[in-house]
Amino acid sequence: MLSSIMIGILVLIVLILAACTSGISPRRFEFERGSRGIVPCPAMVDRGYSASDTESIYWYFLPKGRSEPPGGIITYFRGVTTNQGNEERYDIQNTSLVITNVTKSTEGTYSYTFIPWGEASEDGSVEVEERVSCKSKRPKVSLYIDDQLSWEGKDSSNTVEVPSDIADLKLTCSVEHAKPAVNISWFVWFPILNRWEEIQAKPRVQPASCETECFFVTGTFNSDVTLKASLERNNLILKCVANNSILEDIEVTILKTQHVCVTANPQEVTDCANSGLNEPTTPMPNLTYGTGTLTYLVIATSLLMNIVLVVLPLFWRHRFLKRLDKNPRHHEEPKMDNLLVLRVDIK
Incomplete structure (x- = not known):
């Protein structure tokens, strides 16, 4: 009986494995x-x-x-x-x-x-x-000031200097001629938190157009996502990420400077009146991670540190004095000021 059950179990296992494979x-x-x-x-x-x-x-x-x-x-x-x-x-x-x-x-x-x-x-x-994979290694980042294209870059790390009187600018990250469409997004770096935070922005995806040499373009898609950055602090570090592709990330550091023109490392933009391209029509969220949020974090951290530095010594001093009061030997030993008075009286 037992052997028949075992044989039945083995046959069932074989059938399951055959169906799975x-x-x-x-x-x-x-x-x-x-x-x-x-x-x-x-x-x-x-x-x-x-x-x-x-x-x-x-x-x-x-x-x-x-x-x-x-x-x-x-x-x-x-x-x-x-x-x-x-x-x-x-x-x-x-x-x-x-x-x-x-x-x-x-x-x-x-x-x-x-x-x-x-x-x-x-x-x-x-x-x-x-x-259809992108021909470039990374997305392309374009910087707009007053609706004018001021800088473009595809290097893995870019430092862009903008005039100090610039309060707002727009950054567009784009990927062209890919199938399936690449899902791209922006991240901002928080030094105090020591981490990247994603910026909520909806990418725009459009069919790619072509007039000549269209074999690797027809049927592909162009993706871009645009954000409005508020330069409330000296520098702003951003990263564009292509989520569903093998493209590498691209970082951009925005620095305020006394220069009149927009300059960048490794590429320098010398034409201050560059008309460039018109700004994209993609919905653009405001990037409000400036001194507003960061200042509150700095103040809160500073207050917390001050409270710790002031309250902690007082707490330990209180505990120390309380322990002395409970020590009998401490009460039996004459205090130093009493000894001094005793010496004076003897003289």
Whole structure:
């Protein structure tokens, strides 16, 4: 009886493992536009099969956004590959499907029927999407004063000096020609708290436009987010972060100076009347992390330190005197001023 139960449990475990490792669940692959995409057969990968274990495999394709039955594109049967009218687009390499040139038209669902030698067939599917990465390593930051473009930079760390009479400026962080769209955001550095705080601002995403050499632009997106910074203190440290991409962060330190023009390290802007670009129309939140919040923090910290420095010694002195009053030996010993009086009387 016990052995029958154990056998039943083992059979159940085997069935569960077989269901978990079967290739029927869709999988998702992303390939760079213009690249060569290799799509392995999940049923073969899950079970550790090789080309020698495969009698045949049939691949079908349904373009993204369409609902009709998928059409056959290529077949592998006993070592022979047969392309069904898509010689320039598809190939088979060691039973894996090869997309020779990934474009928007190759996005969709690729289903398959896998037949190993002497075993039952397995069906499954995978999702394929194209990706377009930004050509630059970091986002671009643009600084506007009085609605005029005064500085742009893409270096990882930038120090920008602005005239001391400038009270407000606008900073835009932007990423161009990416698919999917990059989600970017601004952070401000709080020295007292020793941490970055995210600034609540909604990015703007728009389809990219192109007139010439559009292969890597068509179907991509431009993202930007703009904030209004109030220069209530001498310096302001900001960071633009591209959240869902491999782009590096870019930091900008804004310094007040006596210069008439806007200057920057490593790039210097000498044209004070640069008309530049008009300011973006993205909703721009006010950055109020100036002396308002920081001054309150400094005052509160200073008061707390003063209270600690004054009250703590008084507390310990009180405890010390209280302990002396409770000590009998302290009451029995004559005090120094009494001894001095005694000496004077003797003389």
